């Protein structure tokens with residue numbers, strides 16, 4: 001498998017609107033990898049994870065083509081991951097395609113919100129549930145429960161193909177025990193993990209600080225959730241986390257973790 005991080009920013013992106021944080025100011029000045037669009041990824045240019053408000057820009061920037069997608073998977077319904085209004089541009093009369101060749105997979109909230117806005121929705125909609133695996137062509141996808149929203153079954157994903165495994169874990173606080181119980185011996189070859197709070201602890205339970213992330217990775221190693229030689233890369237960075245991309249690189253290098261950035265492509 002090959003994963004492309006199309007976006008690695010938190011909900012507000014970097015630099016953020018009206019933001020005078022140090023991280024936003026540096027991103028305005030430096031550009032390049034300091035600039036982050038809203039978090040999303042695509043696997044093998046086929047399995048698209050999340051569809052946020054920056055999707056069209058990301059496609060243009062990385063010269064991608066949505067017609068290559070075989071499925072669209074949603075982690076949860078927050079606006080930075082599920083931009084419901086943008087979905088209309090896949091449909092007639094905005095699109096020349098009568099019926100898109102992919103299915104949409106999302107939890108009960110996503111499915112009901114798509115149906116509410118588009119009662120005549122012509123694309124297959126599949127409701128997902130944590131810990132219930134399903135197949136999409138050669139991929140086996142297992143949503144695991146993210147600790148991110150109390151009123152919704154937010155997902156992280158375990159994705160397997162041809163004996164290789166990746167875990168995509170954006171938008172989660174420290175997992176609850178039902179998720180930990182599911183992970184022993186997963187032996188993932190690649191872990192994408194969020195680090196939304198960076199250096200700045202928050203009252204909100206649904207994201208990880210740097211220290212939370214290190215603790216989660218240590219526990220994953222202990223139970224064999226990730227392989228000893230797994231590649232680990234970060235995502236979902238906030239301007240409120242007080243870490244620039246350059247500082248992340250320096251901070252994470254001794255831990256053998258890659259600082260994620262928009263457009264990064266990794267082989268699994």
Ligand SMILES: [Zn+2]
Pocket residue numbers: 010011039078080081171236
């Ligand atoms: Zn998010």
Ligand SMILES: [Zn+2]
Pocket residue numbers: 076078148171
């Ligand atoms: Zn979220």
